[in-house]
Amino acid sequence: MKAAATPQKRRKILPKAQRRQQLIEATIACIARYGLASTTMHMVTREAGLSVGIANLHFKTKENLLRETLRYVAEEYHKGQIDIMRGREADNLSNRLTALLHFQLGRGVTQRHKMSVWFAYYGEVGARPVYQKIVSAWDRAAARELELLFASVIREGGYTDIDPGELAIGYAALIDGLHLALLVTPRELTKQNAKKIGRDFLRRAFPNHI
Amino acid sequence: MKAAATPQKRRKILPKAQRRQQLIEATIACIARYGLASTTMHMVTREAGLSVGIANLHFKTKENLLRETLRYVAEEYHKGQIDIMRGREADNLSNRLTALLHFQLGRGVTQRHKMSVWFAYYGEVGARPVYQKIVSAWDRAAARELELLFASVIREGGYTDIDPGELAIGYAALIDGLHLALLVTPRELTKQNAKKIGRDFLRRAFPNHI
DNA sequence: ACCCAGAATGAATGATCATTCATTCTCACG
DNA sequence: CGTGAGAATGAATGATCATTCATTCTGGGT
Structure with missing residues (x-):
């Protein structure tokens, strides 16, 4: 048989x-x-x-595979942001800020498994210079773009006493921190709420726009 | 011989x-x-x-050792925060906010090796429910305390239109994000600057206090 | 001074894992 | 239809690691 x-x-x-x-x-x-x-x-x-x-x-090698995977994930996330910031469709700056926020805290990015992968690599950055280089290269690119966007908003709104570079770092940090909170304490924070918190941050900085 | x-x-x-x-x-x-x-x-x-x-x-087992180590690290960080927030010496709310910020972004906490350990565990949270439970228990405790502090500040300053719970989550996220930035892109952000960014966040929320 | 409870040691064990490579299989091309 | 370049396979290999436990050593108690 x-x-x-x-x-x-x-x-x-x-x-x-x-x-x-x-x-x-x-x-x-x-x-x-x-x-x-x-x-x-x-x-x-x-x-x-x-x-x-x-x-x-x-x-x-395995190391190669992991490195290429990080490159892929980092590119996907950061390119998505940059595309929105450079986007021509939403010429209105308010809309562009809103679109960015919705991308960063929207369904696509905040899926649990995506955030898991992201922070898994972040966790090894302290010990693996290669990972740090990959992530920081993309981070820098996104930060520059965000700074440009904020500078435009500041000019348009006539806001004084705001440094676009510092605000960009603060906003990016807030978003990263919200991702972490969504991953670690999902019970305490809905995606809805995370968006509101991000929006409030922007509103306090750019009251005429948001 | x-x-x-x-x-x-x-x-x-x-x-x-x-x-x-x-x-x-x-x-x-x-x-x-x-x-x-x-x-x-x-x-x-x-x-x-x-x-x-x-x-x-x-x-x-190794697993036990790692778990106890996380417990130790989490307790050290979160207890430090909570002690400051409950502290009686600084009865002045402005001073208490400043002290908290200086602790969170000060020499002790932002040492590279401490942040490395912290994020190493965060990175595994997505895959290890045990880690999530340990971290989120402490996170919740610190968040509650921060919300109380912010509520007092809001009352004292007569600020309207601010939800202390949401602001607390936002502030905590900002601090986590700044730690991440200090770890991943130290070239782009000094501790000095991180403190200024945190302070600006508080100033925009509580202009009469900071 | 002596003893022994139990703290500390580290060679040995067995499990897990990345990597290799001899072999099999596919399909584009003539 | 036949063929060979090279894509895909997976059993075998050797390295690494957590865990065990028979043995050694220490220091408080008598």
Whole structure:
């Protein structure tokens, strides 16, 4: 008697770029579920529905895979912000501020598994200079863009006594802190409320705009 | 010929509480230097100048040691805050706000290795419910205290249109975010500047006090 | 001075994991 | 339809690590 026929998954050959993407997404899923510390190559490749060896084929080492995954996540988040800040559709500065806030605290970004991945890497930044370099490069780019936006708002509103650079750092810190609060103490803070808190921050700085 | 005499460290017997403390501090040092993921029991016990077996003697497992270490770190930080907020010396509310800010962004708390440990654990919160419970318990306590302080300030200043609970969450988020910025992009933000940003936040909310 | 409860040690064990590579399989191309 | 370049596989390997426990050592009690 033969063993019960396992539905024999047929091997599929795909372009390199596609496999890399698939592995990066599996990595994100595993980090969100099990944490950066206990994510193994077996988990990642199983999650992707592939064999163990595949990881080595496309990314030389685990370290490489983790690095590329961070690059992907960082780019996704920061590019999203920058696109909104540079956006031409919302020429109105008030609308642009609001759109930014809604992106930063909206459904897409504040999904628990996305924030988990984000902070998992932040947690290793203190010990891994490579991660710090990747994150800080994107952070700098977003901070510059935010400073420009705030400078425009300050000019338009005739606000005095506000340094756009400092306000940008403060606003970015507030948003990061709200993400952390949503992750750590979700019971105490709804996304709705987080948005209101962000909006209040902007309103106290730019009362004529918000 | 005998081997070069290693200075033969004499075995020392100490009370349990003292050894536990010693191991927790060694754990903190290792996490700060190598990260939570790659900290091993050998590292920790070597850092403490003791043998490997000692860890199992005082903490049943590695998981226990890490949990107790988080408890220690969380308590240290949050108790420091709460003590200031409840402090009787500074009966003046303005002074109390300032003292709090100086503690939160001062030399003691913002040391790189302390923030590293803090965020290392935050990074695992998404995957380890135990960590979340420990951190969120302390967070809640500090948030309640901060809300009371802000409520007093609001009453004294006759500020309208401010919800003390929401402002407390916002302020706490800002401070967390500033810690993150100090850790990730220290080049872009001095502690001096972080304090100014925190102070500006309070000033915009409580203009008569700051 | 002696003893022994239990604190401390560290070599040994077994589990887990990243990485390798001989082999199998696919499919674009002639 | 046949073929070979190279994509994909997964059992095997060796390294690392948490945990164990037989043994050694210490110091308070007598």
